[in-house]
Amino acid sequence: MTVPVIFNRKLVRYHRDRAAYHHETIQDIVQIGADRLLERLDDIQRSFTDVLEIGGRGVVAPILQSKGMNVVSGDLSHRLVSINSAPSVCLDEEYLPFKAHSFDLVIANFNLHWVNDLPGSLLQIKNILRPDGLFLASIPILPTLSMLRHVITEEEMELCGRVFPRISPFPDLRACATLMQRAGFALPVVDKEELLLVYRSAMALMKDLRFAGETNALMEQQKTFTNKDFLASCITKLQDQNEIAVPLHFAVLTGWGPDSSQQQPLQPGQFSVSLEDVLKN
Numbered sequence: 317m318t319v320p321v322i323f324n325r326k327l328v329r330y331h332r333d334r335a336a337y338h339h340e341t342i343q344d345i346v347q348i349g350a351d352r353l354l355e356r357l358d359d360i361q362r363s364f365t366d367v368l369e370i371g372g373r374g375v376v377a378p379i380l381q382s383k384g385m386n387v388v389s390g391d392l393s394h395r396l397v398s399i400n401s402a403p404s405v406c407l408d409e410e411y412l413p414f415k416a417h418s419f420d421l422v423i424a425n426f427n428l429h430w431v432n433d434l435p436g437s438l439l440q441i442k443n444i445l446r447p448d449g450l451f452l453a454s455i456p457i458l459p460t461l462s463m464l465r466h467v468i469t470e471e472e473m474e475l476c477g478r479v480f481p482r483i484s485p486f487p488d489l490r491a492c493a494t495l496m497q498r499a500g501f502a503l504p505v506v507d508k509e510e511l512l513l514v515y516r517s518a519m520a521l522m523k524d525l526r527f528a529g530e531t532n533a534l535m536e537q538q539k540t541f542t543n544k545d546f547l548a549s550c551i552t553k554l555q556d557q558n559e560i561a562v563p564l565h566f567a568v569l570t571g572w573g574p575d576s577s578q579q580q581p582l583q584p585g586q587f588s589v590s591l592e593d594v595l596k597n
Contacts, residue, residue, distance in 0.1 A: 323535065350376050353453075354423075367421040370391070373391075377401060381402060390404065412441070421452070422451045424454070450573075458486050463560075464483065465483050501573075521560055
């Protein structure tokens with residue numbers, strides 16, 4: 317099956333390379349997101365030894381190392397992954413360079429939304445997990461940046477007569493659940509989290525997106541310089557209020573490598589009590 321190429325992966329790498337110089341500027345946001353993600357580990361009564369962290373920004377790896385885990389950090393950007401104190405490797409999330417059953421924990425923190433073949437990447441992650449190993453990830457979902465998307469679309473249609481793709485498409489919560497099941501993870505769970513970010517100006521928001529490496533990397537985008545009137549109009553509309561509230565909606569994905577020791581769903585006919593009797597009572 318042909319995988320649609322939505323993102324320019326070379327441009328994604330360039331943006332993440334550039335973000336490495338500004339990672340301290342957005343470190344607080346990354347830290348909060350990482351804390352929300354790693355809270356799930358506190359509820360799991362088992363230990364992990366060998367860990368792959370995808371999307372290294374120097375936050376998750378030290379926490380895992382402090383718990384005695386052997387951590388390998390990976391990222392598409394050599395500059396960004398070199399921030400980590402853990403052993404690191406520059407990798408492409410679409411072609412993971414690890415053999416089957418290499419890790420008992422894989423963590424991906426806010427970077428899988430730039431992958432073209434997300435179902436394929438999730439399948440590879442499941443394959444490098446050991447039986448009963450854990451996959452834990454956070455990924456932005458709709459309606460993140462909906463206000464910005466609406467303003468840009470409305471102004472561009474009015475001034476230019478057409479709309480150019482400018483903001484990365486995000487999945488919704490249901491799509492994330494479907495992807496986890498499709499990849500074959502055992503006991504998949506998808507939760508929704510929200511982090512409210514407040515900016516004093518539209519330029520501050522744009523600056524953070526740039527410093528985070530989250531600017532436009534779509535294959536289909538405008539090839540000429542953006543109209544100044546268009547930018548000015550968008551900024552004016554976004555700054556109608558004293559503050560700009562930007563909720564970051566993200567899904568936390570949890571799934572396990574299949575293993576015979578895990579709870580298995582009952583097959584039809586194995587139930588000891590019929591649904592009819594339950595409803596009657």
